[in-house]
Amino acid sequence: MTEVSLKFPDGSVRAFPAGATGKDVAESISKSLAKKAVAVTLNGDLADLSTPVTDGAAIEIVTRTDPRALELIRHDAAHVMAEAVQELWPGTQVTIGPVIENGFYYDFARETPFTPDDLPKIEAKMKEIIARNAPFTREVWSREKAKEVFAAKGEAYKVELVDAIPDGQDLKIYHQGEWFDLCRGPHMASTGQIGTAFKLMKVAGAYWRGDSNNAMLTRIYGTAWATQEELDRYLHILAEAEKRDHRRLGREMDLFHFQEEGPGVVFWHGKGWRMFQALTAYMRRRLAGDYEEVNAPQVLDASLWETSGHWGWYQENMFAVKSAYAFTHPEDKEADNRVFALKPMNCPGHVQIFKHGLKSYRELPIRLAEFGTVHRYEASGALHGLMRVRGFTQDDAHIFCTDEQMAAECLKINDLILSVYEDFGFKEIVVKLSTRPDKRVGSDDLWDRAESVMTDVLKTIEDESEGRIKTGILPGEGAFYGPKFEYTLKDAIGRDWQCGTTQVDFNLPERFGAFYIDQNSEKTKPVMIHRAICGSMERFLGILIENFAGHLPLWIAPTQVVVATITSEADAYADEVAEALREAGLHVETDFRNEKINYKIREHSVTKVPVIIVCGRKEAEERTVNIRRLGSQEQTSMSFDEAVSSLAWEATPPDLKRKAEARKAKG
Structure with a gap:
């Protein structure tokens, strides 16, 4: 065959010399496209630009801004991280380094585990390697050669990985400059195409192949994006997520806890x-x-779950139980020995x-x-x-x-x-x-x-x-x-x-x-x-x-209002305000402690109380209240009756509000 034909996204079909690569196809379209290209898809599958195209394949040129390129950016960043680690700490063994959601990781075998303090050094070395812009090149080795080369380098884990590859599958080796690794690919054209929108996030322990009987390795996690703006946005979301972590807020708001004696139950x-x-x-x-x-x-007999199919399809996710008596008296033939399922x-x-x-x-x-x-x-x-x-x-x-x-x-x-x-x-x-x-x-x-x-x-x-x-x-x-x-x-x-x-x-x-x-x-x-x-x-x-960072809508907040006093002279009036709000259906607490009002406000803000009503001598005399909202420095003064009515309406669940408004509309 001297020519191969390719189908393009616009429906056109063009012929190319046999052996033409994805890069050749991109260059035939335009030099500028070839510069932007990082990979191709052949019949929907990502492939290196150096991959020879096949006759009749549907082809697309993938540029770095294409969402499909993000996986390649992360994959290549993982390889560069591994090279950086081995440059900095010769003798470290690299094991596996896949792309994961929002990033990548690599597991390393080293006598001294890595620490978070090592991450900035690795990042700096990665930027050096990326700046070299070394091309990614692919070779196919025999199983014997791969094992021999990795064994000579002291890469025992790679030798084990070679043994795990099924017979008949190609053993692909990807080079980036002098450094190389066993990898299925694909990769972009060069390390320079990774860019610098990456960050190493954390280190963790990980057993080789996820088996606790195997050696403990050090896993380094990273994230990589096409642009600095995307990286900044992702890091901002992570920072926000940490601030909003419901486990921390649950402790601060005194909502729930977990403990070892009841794993996974609230x-x-x-x-x-x-x-x-x-x-x-x-x-x-x-x-x-x-x-x-x-x-x-x-609790139902296991036979019902056998009939439903769950016992066969879902058994590993189910809890099975027997009576304690059946467990402790196996010799009693009259004991109910049936298996039940939660x-x-x-x-x-x-x-x-x-x-x-x-x-x-x-x-x-x-x-x-x-x-x-x-x-x-x-x-x-x-x-x-x-x-x-x-x-x-x-x-x-x-x-x-x-x-x-x-x-x-x-x-x-x-x-x-x-x-x-x-x-x-x-x-x-x-x-x-x-x-x-x-x-x-x-x-x-x-x-x-x-x-x-x-x-x-x-x-x-x-x-x-x-x-x-x-x-x-x-x-x-x-x-x-x-x-x-x-x-x-x-x-x-x-x-x-x-x-x-x-x-x-x-x-x-x-x-x-x-x-x-x-x-x-x-x-x-x-x-x-x-x-x-x-x-x-x-x-x-x-x-x-x-979602609300603990600043919950009033209708579902666990404590909706705290009535706090400035002076003990206002205690009786504050009690009256609190009782009126309770009668209106709100969850109300009072704070009559002999503490400064700003201290009280700060304390209740930490527990995310949506509304703090402040009562002093002036409010008691005028029968008003001073309302402070969570997250705001502003104060609103209202009459007693207006405050009760307004907060009661605000604390009404949305479905009941709709019903009330519908009744009002009907007259």
């Missing part, structure tokens, strides 16, 4: 539990009239409730909701405050409906989810449809039907929002039993949180033999729709705490 304090109950009460009101709240058992989800229990009694098509849709506590095993290293726990509460619901009702129910759920998020101030929402995974149950016909309906619903969501709601597709990310919508919201510092879901399920009703009687008096399997809005109530509260 010890709610009084104030935190008030927040939890305020969120639950709000959600209950939002469901009233449409959903019937139920409660399914916490429920990891509410859906099988809801199917049992639906099945209890004959259901007619006239009763559908039936919507069952539960604020059910569930338990799921998470590795101890993955636990993270309220965000990743082993025991949590789902604002869970299951809708049993006919096939014809499925689209309308999905849209109804969507409207509820978006309305709830808006009440908490979340306006940037992305809804994505996750389609069938490779490992799934159910016929292709059922999947076709469900995905068709949900695709139409997604289009309706986009159209009705007039572009305010972004939508997308996640191919292959559906549940094993059906496609689903995933709702992701953006918080105040730009982080994405996936919370709500709507999942169509044609598996569980069939497994449990659930049915309703249709208009032809035939038994018909219902469509089951799983729905969550907050997802985990604990996690959602963690998101709220971080």
Whole structure:
């Protein structure tokens, strides 16, 4: 073959000499494009510019500003970091260094572990290497040569990695100047294309290959971006996230704690539990009239989970229990020796409730909701405050409906989810449809039907929002039993949180033999729709705490008002103010301590109390109050009655405000 043909994004097809590389193609288009190019994609896969193109491939030239180049920038930065470490500390072994979300890391074997004090030296050396602008070049070595070369260099971990590469796969070696490493690639054209928008973040211990039986290595984490502005923005988000960390704020606000005897479960304090109950009460009101709240058992025989499929699909994430007597008296043959499971989800229990009694098509849709506590095993290293726990509460619901009702129910759920998020101030929402995974149950016909309906619903969501709601597709990310919508919201510092879901399920009703009687008096399997809005109530509260940096809206704040006195002469009046606010439904504390008022204000500001009412002799005589807001130096003077009325209205949850305004509008 003397020529190969390539397809370009504009649909054109051009011929090139056999053996032409991505760089040759870029240069044939324009010299300026060739200078900007860092890689190509061939049939969608990233490849080096030096890679020979293949006949019939679809090609795109990737420049450094292309979002796809970011992975290459980080990958190359990892290699440069490894070279810098070995230049500074000869004899250090490099092991693996992958790209991760927002950055990269490399694991090193060294007698003396690295410390944070070493990072500035490594960064400076990295900038030197980048300035050399050494080209990245690729070679393919035999397994024997690779092992021989790395063994001679004292790189025992690399020899082990070579042994782990399956037979038949090329052993690629990438050079950058004199330094080289075993790597699958691809890389950019030279180290200079990395730029200087990078920063080494931290050091940590890591076992070789993640196995605690292996040697402990030192892992150095870094982040890299295309521009300094992007790096600065990311570092700002990290700094903000640290200030907003719900675990620290939880301590300062006295909301909850965790301890070793209960790993991954929350010890709610009084104030935190008030927040939890305020969120639950709000959600209950939002469901009233449409959903019937139920409660399914916490512990169920393993046979039920075998029927549901969870015992096979999800067992590693479940907690299994037996009676203590059965454990301590194995010789007692009459002991109840059955295996039970703490429920990891509410859906099988809801199917049992639906099945209890004959259901007619006239009763559908039936919507069952539960604020059910569930338990799921998470590795101890993955636990993270309220965000990743082993025991949590789902604002869970299951809708049993006919096939014809499925689209309308999905849209109804969507409207509820978006309305709830808006009440908490979340306006940037992305809804994505996750389609069938490779490992799934159910016929292709059922999947076709469900995905068709949900695709139409997604289009309706986009159209009705007039572009305010972004939508997308996640191919292959559906549940094993059906496609689903995933709702992701953006918080105040730009982080994405996936919370709500709507999942169509044609598996569980069939497994449990659930049915309703249709208009032809035939038994018909219902469509089951799983729905969550907050997802985990604990996690959602963690998101709220971080989103508002502890400055929570008055209606959900655990302590809404502190009434503090300047002088003891105002104590009786301050008590009257506090009692009037309590009667209006607010959570109020008083502070009559013999301390200076500025000290009191600072102390209550640390615990993030939204409103501090100051009462002195003057306020008592004039029957006024002095209001200070969290985060503001301004003071507002109001009459007693006006303050009570204004704060009571401000502390009214948004759903109750809407109802009150609607009643007022009707006269």
